[in-house]
Amino acid sequence: DAKTTQPNSMESNEEEPVHLPCNHSTISGTDYIHWYRQLPSQGPEYVIHGLTSNVNNRMASLAIAEDRKSSTLILHRATLRDAAVYYCILRVANNAGNMLTFGGGTRLMVKP
Amino acid sequence: NAGVTQTPKFRVLKTGQSMTLLCAQDMNHEYMYWYRQDPGMGLRLIHYSVGEGTTAKGEVPDGYNVSRLKKQNFLLGLESAAPSQTSVYFCASSYEWGDRYEQYFGPGTRLTVT
Numbered sequence: 001d002a003k004t005t006q007p008n009s010m011e012s013n014e015e016e017p018v019h020l021p022c023n024h025s026t027i028s029g030t031d032y033i034h035w036y037r038q039l040p041s042q043g044p045e046y047v048i049h050g051l052t053s054n055v056n057n058r059m060a061s062l063a064i065a066e067d068r069k070s071s072t073l074i075l076h077r078a079t080l081r082d083a084a085v086y087y088c089i090l091r092v093a094n095n096a097g098n099m100l101t102f103g104g105g106t107r108l109m110v111k112p
Numbered sequence: 113n114a115g116v117t118q119t120p121k122f123r124v125l126k127t128g129q130s131m132t133l134l135c136a137q138d139m140n141h142e143y144m145y146w147y148r149q150d151p152g153m154g155l156r157l158i159h160y161s162v163g164e165g166t167t168a169k170g171e172v173p174d175g176y177n178v179s180r181l182k183k184q185n186f187l188l189g190l191e192s193a194a195p196s197q198t199s200v201y202f203c204a205s206s207y208e209w210g211d212r213y214e215q216y217f218g219p220g221t222r223l224t225v226t
C-alpha cells in the first residue's frame with residue numbers, strides 16, 4: 001500500500017487558518033486522497049477527499065499538488081473544537097473491501 | 113437514523129474469557145469493518161465484510177473471529193481473551209457511489225483484559 005507521511009503534531013491559534021501537510025510520494029494514478037479526523041474519545045469522522053483537483057466542503061479545503069505527491073488540508077478558521085488527530089489516507093479505487101489504512105496522523109492543538 | 117452503534121461501550125474481561133462485540137448500522141451500507149486502536153496509535157483493521165454473508169481478514173486478524181449474518185450487523189468475537197487485546201475497538205460502515213466514498217464510525221468499545 002502507498003504510504004503517507006505527516007508531522008506528529010502541530011499548533012495553531014484559534015480563529016487563524018491551519019495548513020496540515022501530507023506527503024505521499026509513492027501515490028499511484030488511481031489512489032484517492034482522504035482525510036479523516038478523530039476528536040478526543042470519539043471514532044474518526046470523514047473530512048474531505050479528492051483525486052486530482054482541489055476540493056472544498058463546509059469543513060475544509062483540500063489542496064493537491066500538481067504531481068499529486070503531496071497534499072494539504074486547510075482549515076480556514078480554527079476553533080477549539082478542531083483540536084483532533086488528523087489522518088491523511090490513500091485509498092485505492094475499487095480495491096476489494098474499499099479499505100482505509102490509518103497511519104499515526106497529526107495531532108492538532110488549538111490555542112485560545 | 114442512529115448511524116453506527118456499538119454494544120457494549122465498556123467491558124472488562126479476565127484472561128481466557130470470551131465475548132462478542134456487536135456493531136449495527138441503519139444506513140443500508142454494504143461494507144463493514146472492525147478496527148482496534150491502541151493508546152497513541154492509529155487504527156488497525158482486524159476484519160471486514162463486503163456484504164451480507166461475507167468476511168475477510170484485515171491487518172491484525174489473529175485472535176478474533178467475525179460474522180455478518182445480517183446486512184446491518186457485524187459481530188466481532190474474542191474466543192479466549194488475552195491482555196494484548198486490551199484496546200479500543202471501532203466499527204465502521206461505508207458505501208461507494210461513483211466518486212463518493214465515506215466510512216462512518218461508531219463510538220467505540222473500550223475493552224480491558226486483566
